Structure formats: C-alpha cells, structure tokens
Amino acid sequence: MPARGPQYEEGHLFVAAVRVLAHREGRPPTVEEIAELLGDSREIAYHLARGLAEKGVLRLLANPFETHVEVADHLALEELSREEHGPGFEEDLREFQERKKKDRDEMSDFFMGDGREKKKKDKLSKMEEEFRKFRKSKDSGDD
Helix, strand or coil: CCCCCCEEEHHHHHHHHHHHHHHCCCCCCCCCHHHHCCCCCCHHHHHHHHHHHCCCCCCECCCCEEEEECCCCHHHHCCCEECCCCCCHHHHEEEEEEEHHHHHHHHHHHHCHHHHHHHHHHHHHHHHHHHHHHHHHHHHHHH
C-alpha cells in the first residue's frame, strides 16, 4: 500500500495547532509540542509535518536538536485530498507500536524471569549429553 499523504481535515487541524502554539509561545512550535497538543505520537506528527511541508503548506526549520514548524502557505491546504482511505498511517503505526511493545515485554520476561536460567540449564544438559557420548565412543574405541 503506497504511503498516503495528509488528508484535508488532518492538515487543517495540524495547521491550527501550529498557529495556536505559535501565538501562545511567541515562536514557531516544535513537532513534539504539536504532537502533545493534538494528542498524537511524535511519529504521526513528524509524518504529517513532512507531508504538509512537501505540499508547501508548512516550512520545517530544523536544527541539530529539534524541528520547528511554521505555516508557509495555508491556501495549499485546499489542494489536499478530501477522500477517505481505508486504514491509514495511524492504524499501521499503532499496530507496529503494539508489536514492538509485545516484543519488549517478551524480552523483559526472558531476562527478568526464568528464560536465561532455562537456557543455561538446557545448554549445560546438552554439553553433558555430548560429553557422555564422547566418553562412550572413546571407551569403546580403546578396547
């Protein structure tokens, strides 16, 4: 599924957040501030900011530490798609984050629980079995 660009409504909402924060802070807001205001993740906010910048709606002002956003051409919002696409980026991102959380939880359980100890015991018992086989073959070969 090709990556979809920002939709009309999400574009307007994002630009409104930029304007509110710029007014409140007296400077162009960071992408993280916009994400916090909108209740979105940083990943979603960066995705929307980049998409709106590509369409000419926003200008991204990046430095080594953060990315600020300012409105470049609010009229370019009218060029955004108004049609709904099935499950979008947000749903894909949510699924990805759930899978990552599950993986992190499994790793945590492994290292904090009995996983490491079980692996160590399995390895030792395998080594013992190989040693027994080696000894039997050596004892029967010496005769």
